[in-house]
Amino acid sequence: MASAIPIVGRVDVGGGCHAWLPGRGGWGMSNAGLVVGRDASLLVDTLYDLRLTRAMLEALTPVTATAPISTVVNTHGNGDHWFGNQLVAHTEIIAARGSLADMRQVGPAEMRQLTAAPDLTGRFARRIFGAFDYTGIEPVLPGRVFEGELVLDVGGTEVRLIDVGPAHSAGDTIVHVPRAGVVYTGDIVFAGATPIVWHGPFTNWLAACDLLLGLDADTIVPGHGPVTTKKTVRDIRDYLEFVHTQATTRFTAGMPALDAARDIRLGRFAELDESERLAVNVHTVYRELDPSMPPLDGPGLFGRMAELACPHLDF
Numbered sequence: 001m002a003s004a005i006p007i008v009g010r011v012d013v014g015g016g017c018h019a020w021l022p023g024r025g026g027w028g029m030s031n032a033g034l035v036v037g038r039d040a041s042l043l044v045d046t047l048y049d050l051r052l053t054r055a056m057l058e059a060l061t062p063v064t065a066t067a068p069i070s071t072v073v074n075t076h077g078n079g080d081h082w083f084g085n086q087l088v089a090h091t092e093i094i095a096a097r098g099s100l101a102d103m104r105q106v107g108p109a110e111m112r113q114l115t116a117a118p119d120l121t122g123r124f125a126r127r128i129f130g131a132f133d134y135t136g137i138e139p140v141l142p143g144r145v146f147e148g149e150l151v152l153d154v155g156g157t158e159v160r161l162i163d164v165g166p167a168h169s170a171g172d173t174i175v176h177v178p179r180a181g182v183v184y185t186g187d188i189v190f191a192g193a194t195p196i197v198w199h200g201p202f203t204n205w206l207a208a209c210d211l212l213l214g215l216d217a218d219t220i221v222p223g224h225g226p227v228t229t230k231k232t233v234r235d236i237r238d239y240l241e242f243v244h245t246q247a248t249t250r251f252t253a254g255m256p257a258l259d260a261a262r263d264i265r266l267g268r269f270a271e272l273d274e275s276e277r278l279a280v281n282v283h284t285v286y287r288e289l290d291p292s293m294p295p296l297d298g299p300g301l302f303g304r305m306a307e308l309a310c311p312h313l314d315f
């Protein structure tokens with residue numbers, strides 16, 4: 001899954017499209033994108049805190065000086081893709097309707113609370129999110145929502161927004177730039193890291209992979225990890241099918257969800273970062289198979305992952 005493109009901030013991926021890649025991977029270290037038209041640009045996602053977003057916007061200035069950002073698309077409602085929105089509040093911010101629901105549910109206040117908890121969940125959250133600064137963030141929600149598909153003209157460049165969710169989250173937008181053969185996938189694609197099925201159903205995510213594989217776009221800018229190709233989409237699809245099958249077998253045998261997550265041997269997928277996300281993925285499969293199973297809230301899901309990751313943590 002490694003890419004020849006180094007992780008250096010802004011990467012020109014051709015046809016007026018750019019990727020913004022952080023200097024390292026890990027939880028919350030999300031990518032962004034920029035589509036530059038004749039006299040206007042579209043930004044795909046802001047970042048997890050104001051410092052990161054400000055640094056990105058400054059670094060993009062040489063490109064945006066003659067084509068200012070007029071539109072921002074939040075690919076979904078996880079904070080690492082929209083907490084920087086207040087720095088682009090002058091633009092038209094767009095998201096899928098489902099993403100808006102997620103944003104209303106978990107904002108910066110909830111993340112401050114999660115990372116301040118004194119228990120194992122809080123310690124785990126501080127370990128993975130401790131580098132981010134959630135202070136001073138004013139939640140700025142998208143002013144325009146869409147359902148299904150929306151086609152935009154960005155300074156003469158056609159940009160297609162397609163909501164393929166609910167899958168990773170309650171609404172997942174991919175941003176396709178046909179002329180450039182580029183697609184920004186949000187967290188439908190993680191390159192080198194474990195996909196996490198917060199919402200599901202799995203079938204929607206598999207269908208989203210099939211849609212991506214069928215697009216005339218060979219350059220994939222994932223939500224996390226290096227710029228990649230359709231091979232990574234196939235790998236994501238394989239992981240999701242594998243986990244669904246493995247979890248279903250254990251559900252049928254009456255094994256509790258956390259025990260199932262501990263029991264599953266990941267094989268070739270063990271090399272993916274953040275393998276503890278398996279705890280959430282198994283829980284989501286179980287809820288699909290038994291809709292009467294009560295949902296877990298955010299801290300509950302992070303608690304499950306903390307328990308799975310615990311033997312490897314050095315608190």
Ligand SMILES: [Zn+2]
Nearest residue numbers: 030080187223
């Ligand atoms: Zn993300």
